[in-house]
Structures are given as C-alpha cells and as structure tokens.
Amino acid sequence: MTMKIYGDPGSGSLRRVTTAAKIMGIELERVKVDLFKGESQTEEFKLRLNPHGLTPVLVDGDFVLYEAAAINLYLANKMNSPLLGTTEKDRSRVLQWMFWSGEQWRTFTVTIFDERVGKTVMNLPKDENLIAFAEGKIRAAAKVLDKHLEGRAFMVGDALTLADLDVAAPFSQAGRARFPLGEFPNLVAWHDNLLRSFPAWAETKAEVDDRMDTFLASVGVTL
Incomplete structure (x- = not known):
C-alpha cells in the first residue's frame, strides 16, 4: 500500500x-x-x-x-x-541540528512569513516590532550557521542528511518574506550547492514558487 x-x-x-x-x-x-x-x-x-x-x-x-x-x-x-547519518555520532549530530532548526531557526522565519506575507494577503497591519524581534533571532542563528558552514558542503559529515533539509527550509520563502539570509555568505553558498547538487531540492523549489506565485497573483498581491 x-x-x-x-x-x-x-x-x-x-x-x-x-x-x-x-x-x-x-x-x-x-x-x-x-x-x-x-x-x-x-x-x-x-x-x-x-x-x-x-x-x-x-x-x-x-x-x-x-x-x-x-x-x-x-x-x-x-x-x-544515509540521510540519518552513517555513524552513531553523525546520527546524533543530525538530530541535534534538526532539533536546533525547530527551536532556534524555523520558528522565527515562520513568524516573519506570517507577518509579511500572511498579513499582506489578509490586508491586516503588520507588527513591525515582532518582525524586528524575529529578524534579530534569525540573524543570531544565521551567524552560528555561517560559522559552522565555513569550509563545509553539508551540515553533518560529507554528505546530505535530513539536517540539511531542515535547516534549508526557510529558503523556500526567503524572497517573498525577505529573510535576512543574504547577509551570510557561507550559508548562501551552502544552499546554492544544495540546489545545484540535488535535483529534488531544485524541483520542489520550483513547485513551491509556482504555487505561491500563482496564488498571490490570483488575489492581486504584490510583495
């Protein structure tokens, strides 16, 4: 089944x-x-x-x-x-970054997406103080990522793992929600490598972009 x-x-x-x-x-x-x-x-x-x-x-x-x-x-x-990691230590590191991503990273990008995209669609006023707070959290987390990714192609070890997919998730809406990710060159280079090296990640990006762009156009929203 x-x-x-x-x-x-x-x-x-x-x-x-x-x-x-x-x-x-x-x-x-x-x-x-x-x-x-x-x-x-x-x-x-x-x-x-x-x-x-x-x-x-x-x-x-x-x-x-x-x-x-x-x-x-x-x-x-x-x-x-092998997306779980191939050694006991690597598997623990994969879990570390997945948990980190949920607690220190994606939650704040979701907040900004809701404020900048969701509220624009619903024609509601944005909470600029909340946006500033979330951007500060994103920058603090991105600074950690940027240092970790210096000289690295992947979050853990020498191959793609679930940690990469979890940490890369905010790039799905980065342009629309204007996350301050472009300020961190190692982070950007790492994500660009994922798009080049893994067709599945590039294909799903195209799917997300098509869905979001079509919807926003249908409701007359320009971000």
Missing part, C-alpha cells in the same frame, strides 16, 4: 518531506490540502489527521504522523537511509 502525504504544494514543510522521499526513492501518494481555502481547518481533518490543523501529514496504513521532521525520520528509518 502506497503511503499518502497530505499537504499544500506551497508549503516549505511539505517540500522537506517530498524532497527526502524522492532522494530515498520512496513513492508517496500526494493528497493536496489547500491551506489558502482552509481545508486543514475542518473538523474532519483535525479529528482524522492533525488536531492542530497543520500539514504535512503522513498516512501509512492505519498509522498517522504529523510534523515534517518526524515524518522524515520515520521514512529514513524505514529505508535505513
């Missing part, structure tokens, strides 16, 4: 899962959930798939799993994939 992945093609979180699946050769049946139409906010969705009303959600038979990082770990464990 083919596993199903529920999500919106404009989602950077879904992108992390679909990229990892492509790299591992896992076939996932895509089930589109239109976030802009509120399809993840229905009582049925929350009861059956994710009580938070968020995507992506993986369904493997009668097993339901949400949170992109958890989904990727589940898929990689099923495949015994």
